[in-house]
Amino acid sequence: MFNLPVQVRTALDMLSKNGYEAFIVGGCVRDFILGNTPYDYDITTNALPSQTERVFENFRIIETGIKHGTVTVIIDHMPLEITTYRIDGEYADNRRPVSVSYTSRLADDLARRDFTMNAIAYNHSSGIYDPFHGQDDIIKKQIICVGNPQERFNEDALRIMRAVRFSSQLGFEIEKNTAECIGKQKYLLKNISAERIRAELDKLLTGKNVYNVLMNYSSVIEEFIPEIHNSIGFDQKSKYHMYTVWEHIAVAVSKACNDKIIRLALLLHDIGKPFSCQEEGNCRHFKGHAGKSADMAQKILKRLKYENSTSKRVITLISHHSDKFESEKAVKRCMSAIGSEAFFQLIEVQKADNLAKKPFCAERIPKLENIKRTAENLIKSKSCLNVKELAVNGNDIKNAGFSGKDIGIILKKLLDEVIENNISNEYEQLMQFVMEIKNNGQV
Ligand code: ATP
Ligand code: MG
Numbered sequence: 001m002f003n004l005p006v007q008v009r010t011a012l013d014m015l016s017k018n019g020y021e022a023f024i025v026g027g028c029v030r031d032f033i034l035g036n037t038p039y040d041y042d043i044t045t046n047a048l049p050s051q052t053e054r055v056f057e058n059f060r061i062i063e064t065g066i067k068h069g070t071v072t073v074i075i076d077h078m079p080l081e082i083t084t085y086r087i088d089g090e091y092a093d094n095r096r097p098v099s100v101s102y103t104s105r106l107a108d109d110l111a112r113r114d115f116t117m118n119a120i121a122y123n124h125s126s127g128i129y130d131p132f133h134g135q136d137d138i139i140k141k142q143i144i145c146v147g148n149p150q151e152r153f154n155e156d157a158l159r160i161m162r163a164v165r166f167s168s169q170l171g172f173e174i175e176k177n178t179a180e181c182i183g184k185q186k187y188l189l190k191n192i193s194a195e196r197i198r199a200e201l202d203k204l205l206t207g208k209n210v211y212n213v214l215m216n217y218s219s220v221i222e223e224f225i226p227e228i229h230n231s232i233g234f235d236q237k238s239k240y241h242m243y244t245v246w247e248h249i250a251v252a253v254s255k256a257c258n259d260k261i262i263r264l265a266l267l268l269h270d271i272g273k274p275f276s277c278q279e280e281g282n283c284r285h286f287k288g289h290a291g292k293s294a295d296m297a298q299k300i301l302k303r304l305k306y307e308n309s310t311s312k313r314v315i316t317l318i319s320h321h322s323d324k325f326e327s328e329k330a331v332k333r334c335m336s337a338i339g340s341e342a343f344f345q346l347i348e349v350q351k352a353d354n355l356a357k358k359p360f361c362a363e364r365i366p367k368l369e370n371i372k373r374t375a376e377n378l379i380k381s382k383s384c385l386n387v388k389e390l391a392v393n394g395n396d397i398k399n400a401g402f403s404g405k406d407i408g409i410i411l412k413k414l415l416d417e418v419i420e421n422n423i424s425n426e427y428e429q430l431m432q433f434v435m436e437i438k439n440n441g442q443v
Contacts, residue, residue: 002032002122007075008041011056011082012123018055020047021106022082023121023129030117033138034170043082044121046104052082068100085109091155094191107131111146114159115166119146137175143167144175153181157188161200164217168207182220189223194305197224201304205263211254214267218246224304227296230274237284240357245273248356256352261310265317265349268297294319316342317349331374332419336385340375347372384418384425387411392430400434406443410434 004012008024015022022045028038045052052071053061062072062079069084087108089099103109106121106129113119116134128135132146143163145152153160160182163174174182189197201224204213214221218232231245241248252266272292278285294315301311316338323346325331335343347368354364384390390411397407414423414430423429437443 001124004124005041005078007078008043008080009124010075011043011073011080014055015045015047015052016125018047020045020051020055022047023106023123023126025110025121026113026118029120029122029128030134030138032122033120033135041080043080044085044106044109045082046085046106048084048102052084069102086112088112088155094154094157094188096156113146114152114162115143116146117143141170141172142175143172143178145178149178149181150185153185153188157185158192158196158200160186160189160220161192161197164213164220165200165204165207168204168210168213171209182217186220186223189220194303198304198306202260202264205253205267206258206260211250214250214253215247225300227300228271231271234274236273237282239283240361242358243356245270251356252352255355257348259345259348261313262317262345262348262352264310265314265321266352268300268314269293269318269321269349269353271296290319290322313342313345317346320346321349321353325371328374328378329420331371332378332383332385335375335378336415336419340379340385343375344372347375384415387415389425390414390418390430391425391427392434396431397434400431401438402443409443410437413437
């Protein structure tokens with residue numbers, strides 16, 4: 001018996017007391033069978049949306065999904081999506097059903113679901129209902145379509161992305177026939193919106209099996225990031241590397257901490273290498289590859305409709321991924337340029353990058369830990385790292401007789417002098433420097 005939260009039990013009981021069937025279904029049942037605690041619950045019922053609304057008339061209800069038969073009920077702060085048993089009609093453009101209709105049979109509702117592991121229903125009185133033997137597949141750790149994979153991917157090509165991201169998240173293999181159809185039909189992903197692909201990519205990147213998925217399904221990724229094509233199989237011929245560019249990327253992503261931004265940066269950090277390759281004898285050099293990868297990443301992230309803040313941060317991390325910090329001043333300069341939050345992420349990117357090279361490169365890890373400590377100490381000691389932290393402000397510069405753009409330029413100059421330890425961050429000293437600029441007559 002699964003240990004359902006009280007809110008879920010309440011919802012199931014209320015529907016059943018009113019004479020309807022109701023089950024939890026999909027990801028939450030799969031997670032229970034796997035021994036994990038689900039993070040959300042979907043309920044499926046033969047009650048029509050209007051009937052569900054009546055049952056929960058004393059609760060807060062959100063109607064946004066009503067077109068698809070979904071009523072969201074909030075029970076004691078927990079949102080529960082309650083969806084009427086549904087059959088999808090014909091599919092248009094490999095994306096979405098033209099129409100949905102309701103059905104009174106749970107088995108029909110389960111038949112429209114993507115994979116057998118996601119097509120299991122459960123409630124306390126009936127137990128598990130599993131007409132497609134999803135439990136067997138969960139035990140076998142395999143992802144297999146409900147029904148004919150070719151037809152299912154044709155109906156909704158997003159299922160291709162869902163299969164690979166579940167493989168990454170759960171560490172399951174994709175069953176042979178389902179995998180073959182992915183290979184043949186991956187081109188259908190061109191009909192899927194960037195937003196939906198992006199959401200799956202984010203989940204894929206933070207999965208525990210991401211290395212295998214990036215290696216085995218690179219051709220699926222290529223459908224929406226064709227820029228990776230040249231990296232796949234590209235021999236680096238470098239004394240630091242033992243992997244091709246793509247395998248290096250796959251290892252780096254898998255070694256990184258589980259943060260979406262850091263993993264996205266690693267996915268794209270070296271894709272400019274094949275385009276910045278210089279041959280020297282039997283060696284290859286990749287001068288300027290960080291900048292080239294960052295330029296390519298910018299276009300990719302825009303196309304995949306990542307939010308501006310994510311995209312900006314990922315590009316910063318890629319641009320600086322091969323920077324070296326040999327002194328405290330170098331740490332300060334970079335922290336000042338990109339901000340301290342980005343700097344700490346950069347250290348994580350560099351750690352993962354080095355763990356994906358020849359073993360001797362792991363010697364960089366303790367050095368990077370030291371750099372991290374230096375950065376932490378700079379923050380603790382309230383070291384001045386940006387213009388706002390200077391002991392003077394724009395008004396002080398204005399009062400010294402400057403105006404317009406000059407004020408910003410002078411503040412930046414002061415910051416540079418403080419970071420280089422030429423002057424200390426004290427009002428008197430800073431203003432003395434300002435007066436020198438004034439006396440020289442040149443900003
Ligand atoms: P997660 O843990 O990521 O939420 P999930 O399996 O719950 O995984 P959801 O996107 O929340 O995934 O979908 C809930 C359920 O709806 C799935 O388990 C599956 O039964 C069904 N489903 C979702 N998307 C599709 C789809 N594109 N095609 C068919 N069935 C789908
Ligand atoms: Mg879910």
